[in-house]
Amino acid sequence: MGTRHIRLGLTAGTAVVLVAATATAVLTATGPASAATSTFTPVADTYVQGDAASTNYGTSNQITVDNSPVRRMFLRFTVTGVSGTVTSAKLRLRTISGNDGSNNGGAFKVVSSNTWSETGTTWNNQPAIDGASLGSIGSVTADGWYEVNVASAVKGNGTFSFGASSTSTDGAYYDSRESGADAPQLVITTGTSTPSPTPTTAPPSGDPVLVGAGDIATSGSGDSATAALLDNISGTVFTTGDNVYSNGTASEFNSYYQPTWGRHKARTKPSPGNHDYNTSGASGYYGYFGSVAGPSGQGYYSYNLGNWHIVSLNSNISMSAGSAQETWLRNDLAANPKSCTLAYWHHPLFTSGANHAPSASTRPLYQALYDYNADVVVFGHNHQYERFAPQNPTGGRDTSRGLRSFVAGMGGADHYSFGTIQANSEARNSDTFGVLKFTLHANSYDWQFVPEAGKTYNDSGTSACH
Numbered sequence: 238m239g240t241r242h243i244r245l246g247l248t249a250g251t252a253v254v255l256v257a258a259t260a261t262a263v264l265t266a267t268g269p270a271s272a273a274t275s276t277f278t279p280v281a282d283t284y285v286q287g288d289a290a291s292t293n294y295g296t297s298n299q300i301t302v303d304n305s306p307v308r309r310m311f312l313r314f315t316v317t318g319v320s321g322t323v324t325s326a327k328l329r330l331r332t333i334s335g336n337d338g339s340n341n342g343g344a345f346k347v348v349s350s351n352t353w354s355e356t357g358t359t360w361n362n363q364p365a366i367d368g369a370s371l372g373s374i375g376s377v378t379a380d381g382w383y384e385v386n387v388a389s390a391v392k393g394n395g396t397f398s399f400g401a402s403s404t405s406t407d408g409a410y411y412d413s414r415e416s417g418a419d420a421p422q423l424v425i426t427t428g429t430s431t432p433s434p435t436p437t438t439a440p441p442s443g444d445p446v447l448v449g450a451g452d453i454a455t456s457g458s459g460d461s462a463t464a465a466l467l468d469n470i471s472g473t474v475f476t477t478g479d480n481v482y483s484n485g486t487a488s489e490f491n492s493y494y495q496p497t498w499g500r501h502k503a504r505t506k507p508s509p510g511n512h513d514y515n516t517s518g519a520s521g522y523y524g525y526f527g528s529v530a531g532p533s534g535q536g537y538y539s540y541n542l543g544n545w546h547i548v549s550l551n552s553n554i555s556m557s558a559g560s561a562q563e564t565w566l567r568n569d570l571a572a573n574p575k576s577c578t579l580a581y582w583h584h585p586l587f588t589s590g591a592n593h594a595p596s597a598s599t600r601p602l603y604q605a606l607y608d609y610n611a612d613v614v615v616f617g618h619n620h621q622y623e624r625f626a627p628q629n630p631t632g633g634r635d636t637s638r639g640l641r642s643f644v645a646g647m648g649g650a651d652h653y654s655f656g657t658i659q660a661n662s663e664a665r666n667s668d669t670f671g672v673l674k675f676t677l678h679a680n681s682y683d684w685q686f687v688p689e690a691g692k693t694y695n696d697s698g699t700s701a702c703h
Contacts, residue, residue, distance in 0.1 A: 303408030342374025446472025450648030451617025460649030477617030478510025478583025590619030591656035
């Protein structure tokens with residue numbers, strides 16, 4: 238069976254469930270710091286079933302866990318060609334198509350024996366699932382990738398076996414190595430995943446830092462790369478929506494967001510996107526972030542950082558003039574004593590992206606900010622980075638009162654291309670994941686695009702508040 242070559246970033250804390258086989262791809266970043274990612278598929282995988290004690294399922298195109306009948310699954314990977322310190326190791330499994338999912342994806346442990354046979358293992362001679370616990374997968378749906386963090390077991394080259402079981406009578410089914418392209422994966426990252434093309438720590442002045450992006454967590458590697466940047470940047474983290482793909486479910490937040498950006502959850506001030514609302518009422522989003530995301534169903538709120546007033550808004554509900562959100566925003570701005578104001582939400586009023594056109598429905602929010610002399614607005618939705626000159630609500634350049642706007646949709650989801658370049662667009666990038674960092678001085682701000690490891694694109698500048 239052929240080995241897949243897939244670029245995937247890994248972070249400690251990701252839940253993954255797979256067994257890999259042979260080293261297939263090594264992607265090495267260049268620049269001031271480097272990281273290498275290798276993806277392995279299993280050399281063996283199978284499951285056993287309690288009521289068919291002498292049956293072997295090693296040639297099946299699926300592996301499964303269940304508690305009625307009792308089924309356990311096993312995976313073995315051989316890791317070769319890896320050098321340097323392992324900074325991340327993830328076991329990744331894909332649920333099969335045509336299945337209604339499960340409320341329990343299995344609990345994973347190390348299997349100390351590596352001598353079990355794929356085509357000879359049965360319930361009667363199965364290896365003991367006797368090693369350290371690695372993690373669990375919660376509810377799963379069909380045709381989705383799920384992950385378990387196995388970094389505690391995989392430290393370098395060698396042979397590694399994993400086993401999984403379930404206490405639920407609702408079985409979970411995954412593609413085996415015999416399935417082909419959707420075979421399990423063991424994804425290993427070595428080296429340093431955090432670049433430092435320019436300083437990214439808090440400035441000596443101690444002025445507050447606001448840093449973040451949108452369109453973040455998927456089964457790919459981009460969110461791991463940007464989460465690694467946040468590891469070395471102090472301050473408050475913002476998100477500009479589409480926090481997790483593709484439907485904003487609680488399971489996706491736990492499987493994709495939690496292992497990456499989730500480690501910065503305690504300092505995160507999010508905003509929701511349309512994918513977060515693919516789950517009714519964005520219940521996965523509000524359930525994950527809790528009260529820090531604003532009242533459930535509203536999702537707009539404000540807070541202060543130093544001499545700055547920060548507003549997180551919700552572009553997935555009514556924004557029309559006189560709506561509850563727009564009225565709240567005007568009242569909030571009227572009561573704001575701070576000298577400088579920054580706002581963020583998901584759908585961009587200004588963008589040159591080819592995938593999503595400018596969202597005119599957001600204009601009343603921008604108008605309210607403009608009326609109260611706000612300074613900066615940050616969007617997401619298009620998976621790229623773009624910076625505009627200060628503009629009024631109709632897109633005219635306005636250096637005296639206009640808001641400088643950014644599209645910061647480079648948090649981890651696959652990149653989008655640019656279409657027609659809009660007026661006043663001053664900087665653009667569509668091939669680099671990264672985060673947008675603001676250093677908030679008393680009456681001015683610095684902005685900086687901080688790129689993922691191995692990339693060199695950068696955009697930075699400074700501007701006074703109104």
